[in-house]
Amino acid sequence: MRLNFTKMHGLGNDFMIIDLVSQEFELEGPDAVERIRAWGDRHTGIGFDQLLVLQPPSQTHADFRYRIFNADGGEVEQCGNGARCVAKLIRDHNLSRKSALVLQTLGGDIHTRHMGPDLVEVMLGTPLPADDRIQLQVNGHNYEVTPVSIGNPHGVLFVDDASAADVAGIGAALAVDPFFPEGANIGFCEVVDRN
Numbered sequence: 001m002r003l004n005f006t007k008m009h010g011l012g013n014d015f016m017i018i019d020l021v022s023q024e025f026e027l028e029g030p031d032a033v034e035r036i037r038a039w040g041d042r043h044t045g046i047g048f049d050q051l052l053v054l055q056p057p058s059q060t061h062a063d064f065r066y067r068i069f070n071a072d073g074g075e076v077e078q079c080g081n082g083a084r085c086v087a088k089l090i091r092d093h094n095l096s097r098k099s100a101l102v103l104q105t106l107g108g109d110i111h112t113r114h115m116g117p118d119l120v121e122v123m124l125g126t127p128l129p130a131d132d133r134i135q136l137q138v139n140g141h142n143y144e145v146t147p148v149s150i151g152n153p154h155g156v157l158f159v160d161d162a163s164a165a166d167v168a169g170i171g172a173a174l175a176v177d178p179f180f181p182e183g184a185n186i187g188f189c190e191v192v193d194r195n
Contacts, residue, residue: 003018005046008089015050017052018052018053020053041071050068052086055067061102062103062109063101064090064096064101065103066082066083067105067106068082068106076152077108078106079152080122080150087103108125109125110122127148134146134147138170147179152185153185155180155184170186
């Protein structure tokens with residue numbers, strides 16, 4: 001069976017997007033995880049960080065249902081960069097002319113708004129920070145991390161200078177720390193002033 005898809009990226013996150021509003025394809029079933037893994041392989045497949053699936057909503061208040069699968073086949077709750085790409089795809093493929101959309105996800109509703117031809121704003125909801133910071137270690141150095149959830153796990157490090165932080169090295173190591181059993185997005189925050 002032929003399957004049409006779109007390849008997009010948002011800020012370096014790359015996605016394979018399947019529109020199941022305008023075409024039919026069965027993604028469920030026992031072989032779905034293996035199929036997603038095969039597509040996600042960067043050497044023998046399409047290659048992506050995540051597979052995004054656009055479907056009709058199952059809730060009446062939503063415009064579309066938006067599902068997110070990591071390249072290992074596991075379904076996750078949210079992806080802000082993916083939501084921006086999906087909202088642009090909806091506009092580009094004339095699936096809706098609305099400038100503001102409600103996308104139903106496993107992690108709750110995401111609200112998007114078109115700000116220009118290639119600019120989409122995403123409202124992910126209020127982040128829920130943990131009450132306490134935790135100490136995690138990378139290469140013998142301790143880092144104070146604030147766990148935050150915006151539908152999926154994040155960790156935030158407060159630093160004096162975000163531009164000088166070892167984002168790639170420290171961020172990559174903390175993203176797979178055992179404290180985050182499902183992995184996490186790691187962010188670096190520099191407080192410029194109280195505003």
